Amino acid sequence: MKDSTKEALFKFGEFCDSGKPWYCFFGVYLVTLIVNITLLLTSERKPRWWSVALDVCGLALAVSNIAKTERMQKGRHNIG
Numbered sequence: 001m002k003d004s005t006k007e008a009l010f011k012f013g014e015f016c017d018s019g020k021p022w023y024c025f026f027g028v029y030l031v032t033l034i035v036n037i038t039l040l041l042t043s044e045r046k047p048r049w050w051s052v053a054l055d056v057c058g059l060a061l062a063v064s065n066i067a068k069t070e071r072m073q074k075g076r077h078n079i080g
Contacts, residue, residue: 019069
């Protein structure tokens with residue numbers, strides 16, 4: 001592999017290990033859950049139950065992975 005490819009993959013790995021993508025997923029699931037709840041309360045057209053369930057599961061998964069990456073980062077800092 002070229003050095004530029006290795007460097008790009010290393011930066012991508014560091015970005016994923018930072019937990020930032022999970023914050024983005026958390027935001028997306030939170031916004032869609034808010035939209036679904038708003039539709040549920042104010043509209044005649046109700047969201048499907050699985051849509052709300054998917055949002056809740058997505059939020060739970062994002063929170064779980066955020067916590068996991070924070071524990072992983074604390075472990076790295078304790079080693080060095």
